[in-house]
Amino acid sequence: MNSFYMMIALILLVTMLLGLVRVMRGPSRVDRMLAAQLLGTSSVGILLLLALAFEQSALRDVALVFALLAAVSGLAFVRVWAAGVLAK
Amino acid sequence: MLIFDVLLALLILGLAWMSVSSRDLFEAVVLFIALGLMIALAWMRLQAPDAALAEAAIGAGLAGALLLATLSRLDRQTDVSPRRVSVAWSLIWLGLAVGLVLAFAQLPRTGEGLMPDVMANMEQSGVGHPVTAVLLNFRAWDTALELAVLAWAWFAQQALNREQHPGFLALQGHVLTSSAKILAPLLVLVGGYLLWRGADATGGAFQAGAVLAAGLVLYSLSFKADLPYDGWQGLGLRFLWLAGFWLFALVGLVGFALGLGFMGYPPAQAGALILLIELFATLSIALLLAAMFSGVSERRSAA
Amino acid sequence: MTMLFHALIDALNWVWISQFLSVLFISVGAVFFVAGTVGVLRFDSALNRLHALTKADNLGLGFVILGVMLQADSWALVLKYVMIWGLVLVSAAVVSHLMGQRAYQLEQQDADEQDARKQDAPTSSADSIASTEQGDKAC
Numbered sequence: 001m002n003s004f005y006m007m008i009a010l011i012l013l014v015t016m017l018l019g020l021v022r023v024m025r026g027p028s029r030v031d032r033m034l035a036a037q038l039l040g041t042s043s044v045g046i047l048l049l050l051a052l053a054f055e056q057s058a059l060r061d062v063a064l065v066f067a068l069l070a071a072v073s074g075l076a077f078v079r080v081w082a083a084g085v086l087a088k
Numbered sequence: 089m090l091i092f093d094v095l096l097a098l099l100i101l102g103l104a105w106m107s108v109s110s111r112d113l114f115e116a117v118v119l120f121i122a123l124g125l126m127i128a129l130a131w132m133r134l135q136a137p138d139a140a141l142a143e144a145a146i147g148a149g150l151a152g153a154l155l156l157a158t159l160s161r162l163d164r165q166t167d168v169s170p171r172r173v174s175v176a177w178s179l180i181w182l183g184l185a186v187g188l189v190l191a192f193a194q195l196p197r198t199g200e201g202l203m204p205d206v207m208a209n210m211e212q213s214g215v216g217h218p219v220t221a222v223l224l225n226f227r228a229w230d231t232a233l234e235l236a237v238l239a240w241a242w243f244a245q246q247a248l249n250r251e252q253h254p255g256f257l258a259l260q261g262h263v264l265t266s267s268a269k270i271l272a273p274l275l276v277l278v279g280g281y282l283l284w285r286g287a288d289a290t291g292g293a294f295q296a297g298a299v300l301a302a303g304l305v306l307y308s309l310s311f312k313a314d315l316p317y318d319g320w321q322g323l324g325l326r327f328l329w330l331a332g333f334w335l336f337a338l339v340g341l342v343g344f345a346l347g348l349g350f351m352g353y354p355p356a357q358a359g360a361l362i363l364l365i366e367l368f369a370t371l372s373i374a375l376l377l378a379a380m381f382s383g384v385s386e387r388r389s390a391a
Numbered sequence: 392m393t394m395l396f397h398a399l400i401d402a403l404n405w406v407w408i409s410q411f412l413s414v415l416f417i418s419v420g421a422v423f424f425v426a427g428t429v430g431v432l433r434f435d436s437a438l439n440r441l442h443a444l445t446k447a448d449n450l451g452l453g454f455v456i457l458g459v460m461l462q463a464d465s466w467a468l469v470l471k472y473v474m475i476w477g478l479v480l481v482s483a484a485v486v487s488h489l490m491g492q493r494a495y496q497l498e499q500q501d502a503d504e505q506d507a508r509k510q511d512a513p514t515s516s517a518d519s520i521a522s523t524e525q526g527d528k529a530c
Binding site for chain 3: 001004005008011012015018019021022028030031033034035037038041042044045048049051052057060063064067068070071074075077078079
Binding site: 006009010013014016017020023024026029032033036039040043046047050056058059061062064065066068069070071072073075076077078079080 | 118
């Protein structure tokens, strides 16, 4: 069972790697930021799976904090970062 | 699991390199946010959930918001100058890297480190979690200085640009404001939970402070409002910026007067003292980080 | 008939069933994650990619959480899982809605620029820089 969780965690890490391609390629800045948000969701999945595989309940608190704070940088992007959003 | 670790390590190295070498500052910031996520995962794999929690709160959430707010105040965001590679500097850095690897290879590997000493003195520490015991009791001096460093960073930022606030873009609808009303109390709740849990399990002042700061940043993003920095309330806020550090120093001096050495706690009251210090440290960290994000404005009534 | 039913229930191994369901849900979740990533890589406009990302990934995470929830040993843990998924859903919905606003503005801006470019044929890089600067002020 544990090796199954690890395998799925590995698959999620590979999807994060592929999501990074979008971070690199863009083309727009919204795309880059969105792909970074995708990484947050995948990380929550990885943390929950590995918390179960290694029986470390503290990792669930890490996942909780990820879930809470993933939005903050995205919101800062939408709201604050004015100059250049429409530049390219 | 080896494949997972190798892939993670390669991703961290690649992301670090790309975010340093990127010519577009925005791209560098986004890559840095992704790097923070990966480093949090790496701390998790190294069996260090405390560090993973801090990295998740600061690296993935707050640092991104702070860097984007900084970026919005910069005029030039891309580097257009031609890039030159200096052979001499490359050799120097390469030599340094080789030296570091050699030094790492020669580290003594006793495997135990200081852990037996920490575990032997856990009863005196007043808390049940070894990491908290080290941070707030055995090595309390380091933690107090970390608070001072944070305050120092805030003063440096004030010296560089005073009275500058991030500009806020207009948004349609009320999605942000109504969701902030749900999320902000939850952030306060989770912050309190992390602070309370820090005594016996993963958590503590820095993590709780970062989560609370994220709540304050969310508040200022949603309602375009700052905390009140004028009048009595402002005085209270300014007091709280340094309250964590001063309380630390005060307790340390009392310990000195009682003959326990500087920063020594009486073992009977150690748990209560640590909780008190952590509470004020959390408030200091949260308010300082939030002030760094949104800037401080004093609404002077008479010019 | 009822005896047969009870015998059947006794014969079932609940641990085995919960593990089977966990594997099933987590695998489905992984499939949704992969599908979301493929969508993010292959769709051709920012709004489409946003759709792929938020819908598929949050559904995938929901399935993963459903799977790990079956292995939980206390109701407090189940509650925590539900809370994590709820938070991810709320924050993803808010952020992607607001990002969608920006992406839409961006597309409008691009379309306007192209129209303007068609009207006055000789375009230089200086022109496009000027127009983006105007865009910055407008937003």
